Amino acid sequence: MTCAAIMVVLGLLVSGEGPSVPDEVAVRWVERTFGGDTGLLELLVLPTEAYVLIPVAVLAAVLCLIGRRRPEAALIIVGPLIAILAxxxxxxxxxxxxxYTYLAYPSGHTVALVAVLTVLVLLARPGVATAVISAVGAVVLCGVTIGMLGLGYHYLTDVVGGALFAVATVCATWVLLSWAARRRAPVPSDG
Structure with missing residues (x-):
């Protein structure tokens, strides 16, 4: 709920506007640090592409189905899909x-990536697996942010808004799917 509220407030602040001061500072830093190395910047954005994210999601869903974790398999497909479409x-x-000529807030690239990463964190076994996925996801998101800013795809605030929305949507979807699964679970007979 907090992520969604912050995303809305941020969106209202930047709605219809060009870059904010933090956006301009971030772009200048990326330009100074990474210059015009479009090859590196394109590589950094690669994890947001459908041909990367879809196989990851399908593999995770198949593994959940093999483990008879149907609500989790549903989350892997439905959570990111709802986030992207909304x-x-x-x-x-x-x-x-x-x-330029397209709507930028919240970043769709970020929504897709963070939705899949959020699902993976939610479904990982507590402990080391969750920590590793979270750390790797944070590093990937930082790289993606640098790539999108350097290539001119998005402003920093677009990325932040996309990440907040993806987390909020996937978590809300998980709550609803978990609730539905509990309601459908057979009740043991007491007699």
């Missing part, structure tokens, strides 16, 4: 923040 069809038009 972002594209509702949030981007609602906030109306343009970058």
């Amino acid at each position: 972002n594209t069809w509702v949030l981007k038009p609602l906030f109306g923040r343009w970058k």
